[in-house]
Amino acid sequence: MSTLYELLAGEDDQPALLAPGKPMLTYGQLRRNVREIASQLNQLGLGRGDRIALAMINGPELITTFFGIATAATAAPLNPKYKQDEFAFYYEDTAAKALVTLSGSPIPAAMAAALPGMKLLSVSADENGYCGLAVVSDGSSLPPPDPKPEEVSESDDVAMILHTSGTTSRPKRVPLRHRNLVASANNIRSTYDLGPSDRTLCVMPLFHIHGIVGSMLSTLSSGGSVVCPPGFNAMEFLSLIESFSPTWYSAVPTMHQMVLARVDRHAEQLRKRRLRFIRSSSAPMPPVVRERLEQCFNAPVLDSYGMTEASHQMASNPLPPRERKAGTVGYGHGVEVRIMDEAGHLLAPGEIGEVVVRGPNVVDGYENNPEANLAAYTNGWFRTGDQGVLDADGYLSLTGRIKELINRGGEKVSPLEIDDVLLRHPAVAEALAFAVPHKMLGEEIHAAVVLKDPVEGSELRAHCAEALAEYKVPKRFHVLTEIPRGATGKLQRINMAKLLKIGAADE
Known part of the structure; x- marks a missing residue:
C-alpha cells in the first residue's frame, strides 16, 4: 500500500462505515464511491496538486469525500466552526481551488470567505449512503475549465494539508504525503493488532490528525469498520457503545474525563460490552484518569504520543501481555525515538532533553517555511518541542512541552x-x-x-x-x-x- 486509496484494504462485502440512522457502506461500495467522486472532481477541472477545502461535520459523507479528494487532488480539512476570517486565512494559505460542504447544512462563514475563483461544491448521500457532488457556484464568470485527466494520486503526492496548532502566531503548513499517512496508519494497525473484526468508535473530529489517522485510516487499513457519529457527545456515548459494539476508541484525555463523568453508574453494563482496549493521545493523560477509566471499562488504557508533523503516532504503550509502563507513552512503533540536547547531540537513557523522531511517517518539512525547517530538523531528526526521557527499555516519559515548562x-x-x-x-x-x-x-x-x-x-x-x-x-x-x-x-x-x-x- 502506498496511497490512501490502496489503503482501503477490506473485502468487498465487509462493513467499512457505519453511523447512527444511516445505511452501512461496505468496502466495495466505498471504493466505488471514492473513484466516482475523484472522477467528478476531474470533470470539474480539479486534479493532482489542487487543494480542496473540506468543512463538514463527522460522518460517512465526510470520510467518503475525503478519500475522493485525496485520490484526485489534495484535501484540506477545516473545522466547520471556524469564523469567516479564519476560513479566509486557511483558503489563502493553502491556495484552495474549491470548498466542499454537506448539502442541506450550509456553513455561511465558510462560503462567505470563498476566494475569487473558488468553486463551491456540496456533497449529499442517497438512500443507500452513496455520495455525489453538486456545484453550488463555479466561482467565476469565465467559461468552465477543461476537465482534468483522470489521474490517481501517487505515493509522493500531497494527500492532505493541515496546520500546526502550536504557540506561534501564524500556524505552519504541514504537507502530508500519501506515503507519510500510509506509513503511520500501518504503524498504528501493527501497534494494536488491528484486523477485520475490529470496530472503532470515531469520536475525534475528522479535521484533526488524531481522528483522521489515529481512528479512521488505521482502522480502514486493517479491514475493520469505523462508526462515525456526527460529533462527540458524552451523553450519547453509552448508547453508541450499546448500538454498535465497538472494540476500541481513541480520544484526548478531556474526552475520556467527560465520558467518565457520564458512565460511572453504568460500569456493569459497560463490562458486558467490553472494549478490547482504549487509546489516549494528543495530550498528556493524568494517571488518575487512566486508573478510573480502566476500572470503569475493565479494559487496558494505552497512552500514546503523536503530532501532526509525524502523521500522528510516534510512540505508544503496547497491548497486554507486553509491558505497559505507567507514566510513559510507550516506545516507537515503526518510528525511531531519541532524546537530544540543544546542541544536537543524542543523549543516553535517563538523560532529559528534547524528544526527536525520524521515520517514513515524518513529513519532509513545513511548506514554504525554510526558517521553521531549519529550527525543526537536526541531522535528519525532527525536533518535537517536547521534553522527555527514555528509560533503558526505550519507553518514553514526557515531562512537558518545552515552551510550557x-x-x-x-x-x-x-x-x-x-x-x-x-x-x-x-x-x-x-x-x-x-x-x-x-x-x-x-x-x-x-x-x-x-x-x-x-x-x-x-x-x-x-x-x-x-x-x-x-x-x-x-x-x-x-x-x-x-x-x-x-x-x-x-x-x-x-x-x-x-x-x-x-x-x-x-x-
Whole structure:
C-alpha cells in the first residue's frame, strides 16, 4: 500500500462505515464511491496538486469525500466552526481551488470567505449512503475549465494539508504525503493488532490528525469498520457503545474525563460490552484518569504520543501481555525515538532533553517555511518541542512541552505533575497549572480548577503541599465553570494567563 486509496484494504462485502440512522457502506461500495467522486472532481477541472477545502461535520459523507479528494487532488480539512476570517486565512494559505460542504447544512462563514475563483461544491448521500457532488457556484464568470485527466494520486503526492496548532502566531503548513499517512496508519494497525473484526468508535473530529489517522485510516487499513457519529457527545456515548459494539476508541484525555463523568453508574453494563482496549493521545493523560477509566471499562488504557508533523503516532504503550509502563507513552512503533540536547547531540537513557523522531511517517518539512525547517530538523531528526526521557527499555516519559515548562525563579517546573496532584483531590473535576508573569521570579504558578464540590483554596494548597515541593505549589487557584480548550480539545495552558487577564505581579 502506498496511497490512501490502496489503503482501503477490506473485502468487498465487509462493513467499512457505519453511523447512527444511516445505511452501512461496505468496502466495495466505498471504493466505488471514492473513484466516482475523484472522477467528478476531474470533470470539474480539479486534479493532482489542487487543494480542496473540506468543512463538514463527522460522518460517512465526510470520510467518503475525503478519500475522493485525496485520490484526485489534495484535501484540506477545516473545522466547520471556524469564523469567516479564519476560513479566509486557511483558503489563502493553502491556495484552495474549491470548498466542499454537506448539502442541506450550509456553513455561511465558510462560503462567505470563498476566494475569487473558488468553486463551491456540496456533497449529499442517497438512500443507500452513496455520495455525489453538486456545484453550488463555479466561482467565476469565465467559461468552465477543461476537465482534468483522470489521474490517481501517487505515493509522493500531497494527500492532505493541515496546520500546526502550536504557540506561534501564524500556524505552519504541514504537507502530508500519501506515503507519510500510509506509513503511520500501518504503524498504528501493527501497534494494536488491528484486523477485520475490529470496530472503532470515531469520536475525534475528522479535521484533526488524531481522528483522521489515529481512528479512521488505521482502522480502514486493517479491514475493520469505523462508526462515525456526527460529533462527540458524552451523553450519547453509552448508547453508541450499546448500538454498535465497538472494540476500541481513541480520544484526548478531556474526552475520556467527560465520558467518565457520564458512565460511572453504568460500569456493569459497560463490562458486558467490553472494549478490547482504549487509546489516549494528543495530550498528556493524568494517571488518575487512566486508573478510573480502566476500572470503569475493565479494559487496558494505552497512552500514546503523536503530532501532526509525524502523521500522528510516534510512540505508544503496547497491548497486554507486553509491558505497559505507567507514566510513559510507550516506545516507537515503526518510528525511531531519541532524546537530544540543544546542541544536537543524542543523549543516553535517563538523560532529559528534547524528544526527536525520524521515520517514513515524518513529513519532509513545513511548506514554504525554510526558517521553521531549519529550527525543526537536526541531522535528519525532527525536533518535537517536547521534553522527555527514555528509560533503558526505550519507553518514553514526557515531562512537558518545552515552551510550557514554568520557570519559577530558575526552578523548572512541569505543570503536568501539578495537574495530577490536583486531580487526586476528591473535590476537583478538572485542573490546569499554568505560568503567570512575575516581576521578581519571572514566572509564578497558578492553577485553574473545575470543582465537583466547594473547597477552599487553603485546602487545595495543603493538598498540593503534601505531594509537591514548596516551590511547585500553586500560588493562586482560579475556580472556573470550564477550562478553555482549543477546537480539538487541547487545553490552552500557554494562553491561560492572558485569557484570565492576569498581569505581572510583584509577590
